[in-house]
Amino acid sequence: MHTTFFTRKLTKNFHFALLACASLVFSPLNTVNAATLNASEQADMSALSKTALKSDLSYDLVESLTTEVGPRMMGTPGDAKAIVWAVEKMKNLGFDKVWTEEVTGTQWLRGQAEAKITAPYPHNVVAIALGGSVGTGEQGLTAQVAHFENLDALKAAKPGSLKGKIAFVSYKMSRHIAGKGYGAAVGTRVNGATIAAEKGAVALIMRSVGTDSNRVAHTGVMRYKDGVNKIPAAALSNPDADLLVNQLKRGKPVSFYLKLTASIEDEQIIKSANVIGEITGSESPEQIVAIGAHLDSWDVGTGALDDGIGVAMVMAAAHHISKLENRPKRTIRVILYAAEEVGLLGAKQYMIDHKDEVKNHVMGAEWDFGVGKIYEMTPRVGASGLNAVRDLSKYLAPLGVTLSAKNNGRASSDMGLLTDAGMPSMRLSADGSHYFDYHHTENDTLDKVNPKDLQQNTAVYTLFAYFAAQAEVDFRK
Amino acid sequence: MHTTFFTRKLTKNFHFALLACASLVFSPLNTVNAATLNASEQADMSALSKTALKSDLSYDLVESLTTEVGPRMMGTPGDAKAIVWAVEKMKNLGFDKVWTEEVTGTQWLRGQAEAKITAPYPHNVVAIALGGSVGTGEQGLTAQVAHFENLDALKAAKPGSLKGKIAFVSYKMSRHIAGKGYGAAVGTRVNGATIAAEKGAVALIMRSVGTDSNRVAHTGVMRYKDGVNKIPAAALSNPDADLLVNQLKRGKPVSFYLKLTASIEDEQIIKSANVIGEITGSESPEQIVAIGAHLDSWDVGTGALDDGIGVAMVMAAAHHISKLENRPKRTIRVILYAAEEVGLLGAKQYMIDHKDEVKNHVMGAEWDFGVGKIYEMTPRVGASGLNAVRDLSKYLAPLGVTLSAKNNGRASSDMGLLTDAGMPSMRLSADGSHYFDYHHTENDTLDKVNPKDLQQNTAVYTLFAYFAAQAEVDFRK
Secondary structure, three states: OHHHHHHHHHHHOHHHHHHHHHHHHHOOHHHOOOOOOOHHHHHHHHHHHHHHHHOOHHHHHHHHHHHHHOOOOOOOHHHHHHHHHHHHHHHHOOOOEEEEEEEEEEEEEOOOEEEEEEEOOOEEEOEEEOEOOOOOOOOOEEEEEEEEOOHHHHHHOOOOOOOOOEEEEOOOOOOOOOOHHHHHHHHHHHHHHHHHHHOOOOEEEEEOOOOOOOOOOOOOEOOOOOOOOOOOEEEEOHHHHHHHHHHHHOOOOOEEEEEEOOEEEEEEEEEEEEEEEEEOOOOEEEEEEEEEEEOOOOOOOOOHHHHHHHHHHHHHHHHHHHOOOOOOOEEEEEEEEOOOOOOOHHHHHHHHHOHHHHHHEEEEEEOOOOOOOEEEEEEEOOHHHHHHHHHHHHHHHHHOOEEOOOOOOOOOHHHHHHHHOOOOEEEEEEOOOOHHHOOOOOOOOHHHOOHHHHHHHHHHHHHHHHHHHHOOOOOOO | OHHHHHHHHHHHOHHHHHHHHHHHHHOOHHHOOOOOOOHHHHHHHHHHHHHHHHOOHHHHHHHHHHHHHOOOOOOOHHHHHHHHHHHHHHHHOOOOEEEEEEEEEEEEEOOOEEEEEEEOOOEEEOEEEOEOOOOOOOOOEEEEEEEEOOHHHHHHOOOOOOOOOEEEEOOOOOOOOOOHHHHHHHHHHHHHHHHHHHOOOOEEEEEOOOOOOOOOOOOOEOOOOOOOOOOOEEEEOHHHHHHHHHHHHOOOOOEEEEEEOOEEEEEEEEEEEEEEEEEOOOOEEEEEEEEEEEOOOOOOOOOHHHHHHHHHHHHHHHHHHHOOOOOOOEEEEEEEEOOOOOOOHHHHHHHHHOHHHHHHEEEEEEOOOOOOOEEEEEEEOOHHHHHHHHHHHHHHHHHOOEEOOOOOOOOOHHHHHHHHOOOOEEEEEEOOOOHHHOOOOOOOOHHHOOHHHHHHHHHHHHHHHHHHHHOOOOOOO
16 A cells, blocks of 8 residues: 555656655755745744653653553453543643544453463463453363474474464564564464464464563464464463473473463444544644544553553643644644554544545654654655655754655554555654563553653654644645 | 671781781782792683683573473472482582482462552552561452551551551662662561551552562562561562552552462471582592572572572582592582572571581682672681782682772671671672562563673682682681
């Protein structure tokens, strides 16, 4: 979808694109553009930056969400509380409109996990059910472990060769500022159970998709393929995966006990909601600058990083803009998506509910990655939009944000669906070097939030949203 | 006891001490001593250092202990396995004598822990029973939380003022290379339950004595005072302690549920053993250079740092010395103490069993602290011993070890009892900046061991032990 969209845009805007490229090559960055904003708007940008950099609002919001609500997996009491929390907060923060839009799904229950190496050297180990896994039954299951170093090795196993065994994939995710190790590791989590089942395995266990070395395992969504036996799937904490590998190295048969009391309750429809708040535009209220995050979290930590800081950041950004003397020209819409973790259910529902309005989304960005400072902005815009983005980058440079040479910045997670449907987008990339130490674990808690970084990132979102609301440009073109 | 001992020694050796002081003041370090070792021994020191720095033995030993045995709290099957493991390893490593000495104690069972904030904002939290705590009964208990910032504040509470409440001490341990934050924090763990009970509390909960921010709580031994009501005592993980503090800050009553199924089984005598191995001296076999560590661990991690690396280091050091062409002049005794964690039971038994032999312990050092490199050596010796120690320090300097200006180096934990009884001792201080991230938790696992640091530290112990075995000096004098 990305490539198709981008090609179409380039063709349509061929002359603009050529012009933009020429500017990029021949002119120094700080002289390419006529100023997109007028003097008054430039003063607003300066004031907004100062405000956001000294405000505790976004920290206070994530502190409140994690302390008063906590974990909020779709369909849990925490999810319902989070919706009430978000509506109340937005109202108190002076949003012009606040409303919810129903999102439905089916229930999955985590239950309890118990796991141990039973031979040759018995050890209790820390395991967690992958999101969506079936259970083992109360009695659990014990089987010999078949070890694979990565998903490709598991795929290469002969059909039937894992009959009666537990498949164990020990692939170790690598650390990277942009989280590039995730892509190489997450395939086992999503598809490993189906592939193992096709070879005859009775369960899948895997090293956690994470870069930490804590006895805390990482959950995350997995999927079954229709027609393939659904087998239980769990992640082991990384030190426990090491231990299992070390036992396997000794060459003796290793047996493993796994009990998951997880269950899929397909027949039980559960409800959640996207929570939406707006600062209504004063000149073109129908034109929407969308900033988003997801309100749900996994059920294990308090969802401080994933995605509490995103929720806090976009709410605070809109609030700071609402405190200016005048409303922005365009509407700033804060979208707090439901049920991202369990499969982008809120994002999919938003695309249905706002089908006819997608064309009015003039620009959008979501926060759903990282724990440190934003260091790079990557747009996905037309040629004239690119000129404006270059101008925006001058305001963000003092905050440590550089402009990527690429023009393929799909918005994060939920909002990526809007990018795919043609919304001009911005990817604001934050340092994720330590994100996967905590991602989808009990350790995703408030103490991991750096208040200074959060101020900086909130300032970036504030300036981005205000600029997009004021810029007299069609970012699509 | 330290002060008394040191004063007596100084008085007895007054003239030597004066002489030593004079040397210290007037002579540069590298010229004060005639060489303690002869040319052949100096060559041995050089060879031993090279061997230890390239040998994987100590890493392999801790890998084996953590993988094949794992947790080994006194009285558990792991403890029994560890004793068998240590005896076999020492025999295979070429020790001249290997034997065990029975140590007895009473049983404490950890059981399960379950804890949650029940109001105003319900949250499940991670808690662990302190070692030796009574249980709450299967039904648990729920009570209002009374918050104290530190132990002194708890002590200052009026008698009866905590009637029916759970006392919560939120003191946060600070990070320090020598673990100096531990002393300020551990008092709550050891005595907090008694003090809280004296004020009428029904339970004690505390922030973990640890410097990490993981949802993993720190256990450790606690004690009750005779005549005071025994109340259950648990530590919360640090992020959960933060959460509880944040809820308390809101000024509403906070209630808490605690269930510990721990139990003290006073009537059940359990057995363990000190495991002792020797490289027998060739000239003065009755004179003992003691190097030690404790073989037991808490039951939650695999005891890699506490004290697996110590066990590995002293076993490897003796082995490296045993591979020299000749046996050392004095005997090198490796003491793997039982039941350190639950109250130095092995060390106390050793003092009884070897009462008449204490005078023959010419020098000793134990490893029971730290995770990084050894950076300092602090002796506790007589004046002529100090001259020899200065000479030793020249061999350890290339390994990054500096000689402390102090002469009060009590040996670590178990072996401190030998220091107190007059054994000349060496404290080899290692970087403990990150030790209390893992100490007494599930996270004390093999991945925290840095193989390079372990080689370095093993080299230090090897050189120390060989030097002490060869030096023709009475370290007491």
